[in-house]
Amino acid sequence: MKNISKIIKVKSFLLLGLLFSIMLSCNDEITFEDQVPDYTYSIIRSFEIGGQTASINHTTGTITTTLPAGTEISSLIVNMSLPEGATIDPASGSSVNFADGPVVFTVSNNGVSREYTATIAAYGDPMIMTFSIGENEGVIDQANGTIAITVGSQEDIKALTPQYTIPRGTTSSPASGVAQDFTNPVKYTVLSDDGFTGKSYEVKVTQLAAPIIDLFATSEDVCSATGTISHENSTISVILPAGTDLTSISPVITINDELTISPASGVAQDFSAGSITYTVTNQEGLKKSYEVTISSSNSTQKVVFIGEADCINTLQDDDAKAAAEYLKAQYPDDFAYIKIANITEAALANTNVVMLYYLTPLTNGTQYFATDTNVMTLLPSELQQGAPQATALTNWHKAGGNLFLAGDPTAFIHVLGRMPADYSADRALGNYRYTEFGCAPVGGCVDVNKPADDIWGLGVRDANNSENRRMHPIYDGLTFEGDGELYLNNAGTREVRLIWWQHMDGILAPGCCGQDAALLFEQTVNAVKLGTLRWIGDAFGYGAVEFLPTNGAVDANFDTNISNDFSGRIISLENTIIGYEFNSNDGRVNDYQGNIELLTSNIIDYLNN
Numbered sequence: 001m002k003n004i005s006k007i008i009k010v011k012s013f014l015l016l017g018l019l020f021s022i023m024l025s026c027n028d029e030i031t032f033e034d035q036v037p038d039y040t041y042s043i044i045r046s047f048e049i050g051g052q053t054a055s056i057n058h059t060t061g062t063i064t065t066t067l068p069a070g071t072e073i074s075s076l077i078v079n080m081s082l083p084e085g086a087t088i089d090p091a092s093g094s095s096v097n098f099a100d101g102p103v104v105f106t107v108s109n110n111g112v113s114r115e116y117t118a119t120i121a122a123y124g125d126p127m128i129m130t131f132s133i134g135e136n137e138g139v140i141d142q143a144n145g146t147i148a149i150t151v152g153s154q155e156d157i158k159a160l161t162p163q164y165t166i167p168r169g170t171t172s173s174p175a176s177g178v179a180q181d182f183t184n185p186v187k188y189t190v191l192s193d194d195g196f197t198g199k200s201y202e203v204k205v206t207q208l209a210a211p212i213i214d215l216f217a218t219s220e221d222v223c224s225a226t227g228t229i230s231h232e233n234s235t236i237s238v239i240l241p242a243g244t245d246l247t248s249i250s251p252v253i254t255i256n257d258e259l260t261i262s263p264a265s266g267v268a269q270d271f272s273a274g275s276i277t278y279t280v281t282n283q284e285g286l287k288k289s290y291e292v293t294i295s296s297s298n299s300t301q302k303v304v305f306i307g308e309a310d311c312i313n314t315l316q317d318d319d320a321k322a323a324a325e326y327l328k329a330q331y332p333d334d335f336a337y338i339k340i341a342n343i344t345e346a347a348l349a350n351t352n353v354v355m356l357y358y359l360t361p362l363t364n365g366t367q368y369f370a371t372d373t374n375v376m377t378l379l380p381s382e383l384q385q386g387a388p389q390a391t392a393l394t395n396w397h398k399a400g401g402n403l404f405l406a407g408d409p410t411a412f413i414h415v416l417g418r419m420p421a422d423y424s425a426d427r428a429l430g431n432y433r434y435t436e437f438g439c440a441p442v443g444g445c446v447d448v449n450k451p452a453d454d455i456w457g458l459g460v461r462d463a464n465n466s467e468n469r470r471m472h473p474i475y476d477g478l479t480f481e482g483d484g485e486l487y488l489n490n491a492g493t494r495e496v497r498l499i500w501w502q503h504m505d506g507i508l509a510p511g512c513c514g515q516d517a518a519l520l521f522e523q524t525v526n527a528v529k530l531g532t533l534r535w536i537g538d539a540f541g542y543g544a545v546e547f548l549p550t551n552g553a554v555d556a557n558f559d560t561n562i563s564n565d566f567s568g569r570i571i572s573l574e575n576t577i578i579g580y581e582f583n584s585n586d587g588r589v590n591d592y593q594g595n596i597e598l599l600t601s602n603i604i605d606y607l608n609n
Contacts, residue, residue, distance in 0.1 A: 074099035227294075452588070543575065546570070
């Protein structure tokens, strides 16, 4: 559709001259030079071709008509009537070829021009002559059978209602005026009434970008802080470490290339006095303003995620990154990320909970792996026994810091000494080496093409534990299936490490597999067994365990090989075959991602409190 713009030019005067003229005469008036284009004199009043009068749509600037069957449309004489003084190209009375597609006629009068697109067809000739959605006219490529059309940013692209015209003597599908989902191209087919000829068109709809901010970062540094964006409330909030200078921050703002923003991205701003309004404008002139607040934290870090990269943005493991981003969003005022190499007791000061989690089978960069007899090298060098970072984390935990261990690095429980292990010796009291450490080598195990009804999760039946553990706070708000199954993952691709204690045979008696064995395990190591694999019907295996402080009262069966100076708690999800995988690796969404997230926040809240 051609947009008509009224342009009014006003003769302007210097202010002094204007005041002077007013003083000279109250009868003088400011005059306007009216230059509004008058399209009344730049139109096609009538369009005759092949002895027929065509239909003219002045709103969309389109002309259509259907001539008798068999008409040769490659050379047709066109006669048009125009307003006085108007000219047109191609000229009235000339021979025009319509066989190659629509022809544009341009009317000019008094410096004002307007285009009309004429599409002529013969009766029964299968083609789409015009195609529009609302006020938006499609561009039809008859040779290639495509139609391109652009709609506004506020349209519902999943329910657009096209209107189109076809020659007499043809039928089409889908019908004109029927709503369609144009998220992907839609095929339209026109058939001749002779039943033998037809033509298909692929209609592709492009939607103008809505005026929104996609990403707001405090600098160009890949590890810079990013804002929490609320499109609904039109707010962006960034919390920086305590003491950060807020007087000169140059935000880097990501928006669609079609959009403009003011103030511009990369321009320094003073956020110390309060919020600053950023306004995004799209090609339609629609605007959206965001109130951006950048502040420095006044609270202490209570929840920390530790990872091998410099920051969350550069974490290579997709599951570690997804978990860290989730915690950051859940605990914006109390969250911090610390690189494993930078762990010190000072860095952990005032921290209540540390989460250590990653899954490396599909990581393209760093991969931690182990041998068939030792899983300890699933830990990075900084978390190996004797490393200063491992010592700092151990001292912090003994002083009361709480740990959430999950995925590959659960062997850190040995480094802490909370479940001591020597992989060069046989299992015994004081040597709680894992029973099962399959899928430990490079690449681990990756299960692909799993059906949606193959669901991994935790078994929290009464028979799986020493007693009913479904009322434990980490399960608050979660729904159990059957007699106590917590569903966690049904994605098509799943990363697997089988690092866990299947049982305690050879260490305890009984070591497997009833409630009495689970109870003896709890008494021996001062722990609470919280579940096993979803499919297991008895107490075989340790899928989730809470390790309690040892610096207080313990059971008479407590193993004195375990130090009695642990003041903190640990929740450990002992293997990934329970389905604790924070990010799905294929296109099929994990239907139980919400359970993973709620279980995670429950664990953090429990340890934090």
